[in-house]
Amino acid sequence: MADDLQFYRALPYKRVLSRVSDESGDYWVCRFPEIPGLFAEGDTRPAAVHNAFEAFDDTISVLLEIGHEVPMPRRVS
16 A cells, blocks of 8 residues: 555545535535545635645545555445
């Protein structure tokens, strides 16, 4: 398995983008369902996606640094 962030950035991880309206207001959430707990929020769709990719980089970097296995994307046929 690769120990390079660039390797994981190039893989086809699924992203799910959802609009949320709750007591705190309206915002967007972008998550990577194949990586438990990895999500980010933003006031707009592009902001949520941008924040999610920053969170992706941070999460993968930490997993690699501490020697934990990085979940691989599911294959879509």
